[in-house]
Amino acid sequence: MRDVWIAAAAMTRFGRRSESLEDLMADAALEALREADRQPDALVVTAMAPEEFVGEGNLASHIGTYLGLSHVPGLRVETATSSGAAALYAGLALIASGFHNHVLVVGGEKMTHVSTPRVSEIISRVIDPHERSYGATMPALAGMVARAALAKGLFTEMDMARVAVKNHAHGARNPYAHFQRTVTLEEVMSSRLIADPLRLQHCCPISDGAAAVVLTSDPTGLKLAGMGQGSDYLAIRYRSSLTGFRATQDAARAAFKMAGFGPERVQVAEIHDAFAPFEILALEDTGLFPPGTATRAIQNGELTLEGRLPVNPSGGLNARGHALAATGLAQVVELVWQLTGRAVGRQVKATVGLAHSIGGMATNNWVTLVEQVA
């Protein structure tokens, strides 16, 4: 298996955007291609639900043509809300296998033009049909997970709020973030209930945006050191535990195995905090913190930009935003910027970064490790 390297990474600002899905993806892709200075010999495209949100299908060809790359073999990858990470994995596999040498991976989502109940309904199609038929949405399932974790004493409502406060503080320093303002503990704790005990400020926004990464077989100094996928039952009612995600645990194990090092080398992490309590669960599921220690790290400020292990320097899904299929790639863009000293206003010191992406209600998760090799 060949080593795979990152040649370039770019993204658009996340948020309520007036541009089309095609233009958002083009903005990210063209910037990444300029920086990569290589012509791609394969294209991996991802959007989670373009058929529903923008009425477009045959996406690999559609975006390939829009980008002037119709002559380049393209494919579309989709694993619900972790589609960006899955697309990166497809790119990794295309190069590691020797099939291709330079792959453009681009993901995007455009959905703020659709009404919130409609967006909620479209996204909830990633949920098991029985559970969905009871009106279970992603916030509903996350609310159930959070309540079960609170009842077990894994964390408190204050800890959930601390995550949101930290990630908004980071987002306030990221010009690419959907929310570029700080919030206080009181604001989070008094924001309106969405899915009891989850409040509005615990939940990621509905965002538009795109991100792109160019992978190559040429050593660039920035190595895609490890990637792992983990899966679980579509139905959360089939799972033995509601308060930890097997898909994250398996993904982390596979990623660290491929990279040949352990969690102790990770110095910065982008975590899928679609709901604030998920960050706490993921910190332990990935092995970055031993069980029962993540809340103390949050309380001690260890996860801030100045802390021992900065988590979600971009602001995370909570503040940078969640443009579905763009998110898994945007996490890697942030890691690239952090590892190469280009994270203006929020720079941390790190040579190894971890990205964690959740697909659906943790049915198809990914852990990605990026390493700056001297």
Added chain:
Amino acid sequence: METIAGSRCPDCGWVVAPPARICPRHPVEMTPVEISGYGLVLSYTTLTVAPEGFKPPLHIAVVELPGGARIFCHGRQTRQLKIGRRVAIEQVDGIFYFASLGIADRVSMFWKRRGAAPERTREAVKSAVKRFFSGYKNDGTTPPAENGEEKDPRPTEKR
């Protein structure tokens, strides 16, 4: 007491509900099984923002039935509900509800769903009568239903 349709894996013995054709643990065809309609609350939530086709506030619980199968169900409220609490499950038009429902609640719930009104009423009364004679005891954990205070959480129209 209600019985709930489920399925059991002939190989590993796992029981799931609603019935699945193939065991989610491995590709083996399951066989039908009936499960008693009560269980323990594993978790629950109240949605104040409901998806298209549902009216908030929407109360949803996941309940573990005897034998280990879990189902999702609706309720009229979650006040006084706790994880680990035992609730009864009732089926109305194939929809599961947790805890007990007053007769007036049931009538209004039937009335609001699609179908011929007289038939709904008959079914509602039948369901209430069945509950009355089934020997089901309210264990005191279920608060009395508040008539008219909360709206029917089910879809107002078919999707």
